[in-house]
Amino acid sequence: MCCVQRHCWLRFRRCCCRDQPPSTASAGGASREGDLGHRRHLLSGIPLGSAAVPFHHLLLQYSYLSQRGHYPYFPDRENQDTLSINTQLQSNPNLHLFAVFDGHGDFGAQCAAFARDRLFDHLAGDPHLLEDPIKSFNSAFLAANSELHDSEIDDTMSGTTAIAVLVGGDTLFVANVGDSRAVAGVWNGEGVVAEDLSSDQTPFRKDEYERVRRCGATVLSVEQVEGFKDPAIQSWGVESAWDPPRLWLPNELEFGLAMTRSVGDSMVESIGAIAVPEVMTVKITPNHLFFVAASDGVFEFLSSQDVVDMVLRYPDPRDACSAIAAESYKLWLDHSSRTDDITIIIVHIKDLCN
Incomplete structure (x- = not known):
């Protein structure tokens, strides 16, 4: 639950409380394939793609999956997630972009699709992308956010997360707004461990909590707003996951x-809900085996x-996508309707040589 309108809370609490855009060869996002292209899994239909990073002798083999959630109270609700895979960005064989967007609010799907398209357009057209990817990410996110405000989409109470991984030669540049996440699987000599490539931006984070408070935000859970819990309590633990601070x-x-x-959510922009991404830079080493970008549905x-650990169990990323989606789906239904x-x-x- 990324956003909630107060009058809808009882309905959300009862049921526990992304669009498939026009694209080439993509189930849920824009995908511009390089010379190695992609093919689909014979059994599941999940695509398998490949892209070379020739200057550093790397081969990226990827798969992706996006599926609508199960909403018994909203049977016609559309998938508000979307994704984008853009290989050979700016016609550069060493530059590849992988991104996930998780929309929220009544127009979340439209916000996610808009942000996906405009983020790509700005990065693809930025002549300074190679020399300063961090600056380019900042400019692209802020421009997409401003353009969304000016568009015909009502982003007053709707918006989207964005997690974008730019492979630039032997370096990962990971830009994030919101609570979608990127993580790498890294061999540490004893096993493969998770290396987070982003940090969820929520009021659970002390630095983010303090930042939005300085901007004038009131930070409360819905139950605090409704009077069921003391609003003076300004700390939330894991047990607050189903009613997080907002x-x-x-x-x-x-x-x-x-x-x-986030991108969008113009109503709360004045109290610190900004579209400025946090960008992490990671050098790819022989110990970096894979990376994952996913929405908080995972x-x-x-x-x-x-x-x-689940990616490690399946040599084929298509099988790993299916398994992770199935396990996520099961765990949701174990806890909710x-x-x-x-x-x-x-x-x-x-x-690339092997």
Whole structure:
């Protein structure tokens, strides 16, 4: 649950409380394939793609899956997740982009699709992308956010997360707004461990909590807003996952956002809900075996290490996508009557010469 309108809370609490865009060769996002192309899994229909990073002798083998959640109270609700895979960005064989977007609110699917398309357009057209990817990411996110505000899409109480992994030669540049996540599987000499490539931006994080408070945000869970819990308590533990702390406008507790950064959500932008991404830079080593980008439909019940362990069980990333989606779906239904939308990209990093 990324956002909630107060008058809808009882309905959300009862049931526990992304669009498939026009694209080439993609189930849920824009995909521009390089010379190695992709093919589909014979049994599941899940695609398998490959892209070379020739200057550093790397081969990226990837698969992806996006599926609508199970919403018994909203049977016609669309998938608000989307994804984007853009190989040979700017016609550069050493530059590849993998991104996941998780929309929320009444127009979340439209916000996610808009952000996906505009983020690609800005990065693809940025002449400074190679020399300063971090600056380019910042510019692209802020421009996409501004354009969404000015578009015909009502993003007053709707928006999207974005987790984008840019493979630039032998370096990963990971830009994040919201609570979608990227994680790498890294050999440490004894086993393969999860290395988080992003940090969820929610009021659970002390630094993000303090930042939005300085901007004037009221931070409360819905039960605190409704008077069931003491609003003076300003700390939330794991037990608060089903009713997380949210950003609210002071004296106007109509719309609460459970993340501190997003694209869209113009109503709460003035109290710190910004589209400025946090960007992490990671050098690819021979110990980096793969990376994963996914929406919180995956990470709600699976830890980063859980996901890494599951990828390891399946040599074929298509099988890993299926298994992780199925396990996520099962865990949601173990805890609730519904599931979130689930989107995942898995990218294996291999030696091009082998």
